[in-house]
Amino acid sequence: MTQKRFNWAILGCGKIAAKFSSDLKLLPNARLYAAASRSQYKSQVFADKYGFEKAYGSYEEMVADPEVDIVYVATPHSHHRDHVILCVEQGKAVLVEKAFALTATQAAEMIDAAHRNKVFLMEAFWTRFQPSFQKAMEVLQSGDLGKAWMMRSEFCFYSPYNPDNRLYNLALGGGSLLDVGIYPVFWALQIFGTPSEIQTTADLAPTGADRSIAVTFKYPGGEIAQLASSLAVCSDTQTEIWCEKGFIRVRRIDPSTVKVTISAKDKSEEELIFHLDNGFGLFLEAQHVMECLDAGLTESPMLPHSFTLLQMQLLDEIRTIAGVRYEGPPPTPSLESRGL
Numbered sequence: 001m002t003q004k005r006f007n008w009a010i011l012g013c014g015k016i017a018a019k020f021s022s023d024l025k026l027l028p029n030a031r032l033y034a035a036a037s038r039s040q041y042k043s044q045v046f047a048d049k050y051g052f053e054k055a056y057g058s059y060e061e062m063v064a065d066p067e068v069d070i071v072y073v074a075t076p077h078s079h080h081r082d083h084v085i086l087c088v089e090q091g092k093a094v095l096v097e098k099a100f101a102l103t104a105t106q107a108a109e110m111i112d113a114a115h116r117n118k119v120f121l122m123e124a125f126w127t128r129f130q131p132s133f134q135k136a137m138e139v140l141q142s143g144d145l146g147k148a149w150m151m152r153s154e155f156c157f158y159s160p161y162n163p164d165n166r167l168y169n170l171a172l173g174g175g176s177l178l179d180v181g182i183y184p185v186f187w188a189l190q191i192f193g194t195p196s197e198i199q200t201t202a203d204l205a206p207t208g209a210d211r212s213i214a215v216t217f218k219y220p221g222g223e224i225a226q227l228a229s230s231l232a233v234c235s236d237t238q239t240e241i242w243c244e245k246g247f248i249r250v251r252r253i254d255p256s257t258v259k260v261t262i263s264a265k266d267k268s269e270e271e272l273i274f275h276l277d278n279g280f281g282l283f284l285e286a287q288h289v290m291e292c293l294d295a296g297l298t299e300s301p302m303l304p305h306s307f308t309l310l311q312m313q314l315l316d317e318i319r320t321i322a323g324v325r326y327e328g329p330p331p332t333p334s335l336e337s338r339g340l
């Protein structure tokens with residue numbers, strides 16, 4: 001349990017900010033201090049609903065408030081770079097939603113700004129803090145199932161095509177990869193590390209955003225990861241890790257429940273259910289941020305900047321192969337530039 005009570009502010013009062021705010025209420029050391037929106041009316045409605053003490057009608061006014069300790073940035077990924085830099089330049093600790101940025105170049109700028117200002121910065125990567133993920137990694141690292149050689153991971157949901165929707169609008173960082181494909185990429189990076197080969201096939205929506213994308217990572221040791229995401233279909237939201245003596249399956253059953261199956265070749269199957277009685281599971285990352293700040297850290301040991309940067313570089317690489325181009329971002333680094 002952490003010591004200090006921290007004043008949290010929300011930057012961007014959208015859908016995920018609503019869930020995050022209701023989760024913050026579960027943490028006794030989190031004070032719901034300020035909500036900031038581009039609209040004063042919207043921030044006031046949001047603040048009243050979730051119990052924030054102050055409502056700001058601009059992000060700039062909120063970050064100028066010296067009482068704000070931590071800002072949760074919940075705008076579209078296209079705006080994360082500018083909003084994170086706005087906060088860190090004012091000395092605020094920042095938890096920013098995934099995807100951390102549009103490109104690796106933007107991510108590096110954000111991390112540099114946090115270093116320069118000596119403030120904490122972390123990507124709000126939900127999965128990293130879930131007990132189900134930690135259990136799967138623990139089983140894998142125990143070696144009980146032998147070496148993992150292959151894995152398959154997907155995250156798909158159906159969202160009807162609408163060029164103005166954030167999910168399909170390239171100006172807002174649209175596409176399945178940055179919205180949900182980032183989760184399978186995260187799993188592969190955690191399990192096998194940096195791939196040496198990337199193959200990608202994508203179906204682009206008329207806006208140019210990737211509607212569906214399939215990715216294969218190959219590793220120097222021979223390991224293979226098959227990943228997929230889509231805005232066009234429903235799927236199981238499942239990750240399977242195939243090992244020499246069995247497999248692990250992590251499957252999201254509903255928003256509050258994840259089932260982890262550990263199936264050994266010579267033994268019966270073990271099924272573990274991870275169920276949240278309260279909240280959406282976002283309080284785990286918020287609690288971790290406060291623990292890091294109590295310990296005087298500017299970077300999370302669970303989700304270091306080097307990992308976030310590497311993940312952004314892989315996402316750049318996948319998008320480049322798939323032919324998805326955002327408006328304005330600088331050229332993406334190539335595999336060669338990462339020394340692969």
Ligand SMILES: NC(=O)c1ccc[n+]([C@@H]2O[C@H](COP(=O)([O-])OP(=O)(O)OC[C@H]3O[C@@H](n4cnc5c(N)ncnc54)[C@H](OP(=O)(O)O)[C@@H]3O)[C@@H](O)[C@H]2O)c1
Nearest residue numbers: 012013014015016017037038074075076077097098099126
């Ligand atoms: N961790 C998770 O499980 C999870 C789930 C969903 C989304 N996310 C991430 O969270 C971020 C926001 O997603 P969301 O679904 O909450 O989006 P959303 O409902 O569209 O909300 C985004 C908010 O950003 C603000 N904003 C600032 N500039 C904007 C612009 N030019 N256009 C639109 N909105 C703008 C708006 O707040 P104001 O009008 O109040 O200024 C808006 O309400 C994305 O990066 C997404 O990937 C994470």
